Amino acid sequence: MNKIDTIIFDLGGVLIDWNPEYVFLDVFDGNRKKMQWFFDNICTSDWNENQDAGHPLAKATEERMALFPEYKKEIEMFYGRWVEMLGGAITGTVSILKALIDSKNYKVVALTNWSAETFPIAQEKFEFLQWFEGIIVSGEEKTRKPFDDIYKLTLERFQIKAENAIFIDDNLRNIEAANALGIHGIQFKSPADLKQRLKNYNIIL
Template sequence: MIYIDTIIFDLGGVLIDWNPEYVFLKAFNGDKEKTKWFLENICTSDWNENQDAGYPLAQATEDLVLKFPEYETYIRLFYGNWEDMLGGAISGTVSVLKQLIESKKYKIVALTNWSSETFPIAQKRFDFLDWFEGIVVSGDEKTRKPFKEIYNTTLNRYNIKPEQAIFIDDNKRNIEAAKALKINGIQFKNPEQLIEDLKTFNIHIS
């Protein structure tokens, strides 16, 4: 049996519901096809992840407007209305987090791809972000998952042994990067599945 003493949580998609569709479905009058096309071709996830690694939001917006001037109004909505992309907390996972902390058996930290410019908005909205021993925010570190530097920063900063840690993330790519550094991984799909997968590490949540 693997001995686990640390659990590392991703935030967006695991503890916090975040989705650009909340803004763009409204902007495109509920047209799912237009929304999907726009987010796959204009304000892409790769483009947004560049800001997660520290690129300024205002500059990224101007860069994209220059490239796609015909979509300027919609491009400016991405960070202009960013707060509306935040849904609520994923309550089932927050409950898991609470039980893990209350057990006092584990070091609990977070590792998130998030712009340092928008992260304070989430901190004000979600009080459970204060529960962590620490949070590594990609925008502060000027790098992001899945690059090994940000995992090593997390391990070193909080004195974590990779073989004794579990990393929970909804993105398979990020889990595979963690496993390459000998960190155990659980790909998050929903709170019920997370509870089941934690049992394989002898961690039982009621």
């Protein structure tokens, strides 16, 4: 096995708890079925990912309201109340991040699908975002995971050899895209599981 010298972290769902349910479960009076229908048909994951790739939030909101005028109020809330969807840090993973950085054995960077317009809010809230050697934010680069170009950009910008890097992400689709380029991948399930999976690469924390 090649020596691992770089760890690439995803942020949302790995280090930061972000969930639109924090707003919309209340909006739909606790009715999970109605809320899920809204996420599946109106403010969908694909729609949100367009903004992660640089599409302006205001324009995206206007376009969606034009398509679904009967949901105007709820659509406005998606980015209007975005701050309330931002939960706390996933503390177990933050501890792993700190241990990796403190060891001085690894280059530690982040690769996140995140709107450039909302990312500064997270930077202000979470001090550990300053610990990384660098962060690739999809919205700033006008592309996103799982497209090859954002992984290649990460490797090039931080002078990383794919075979010497581990990429940690909660989304299997993103892991598979990294694997296709020769980057080792760990699908994040929990901090305890991550710690165990890192041991498989002889990374003992």
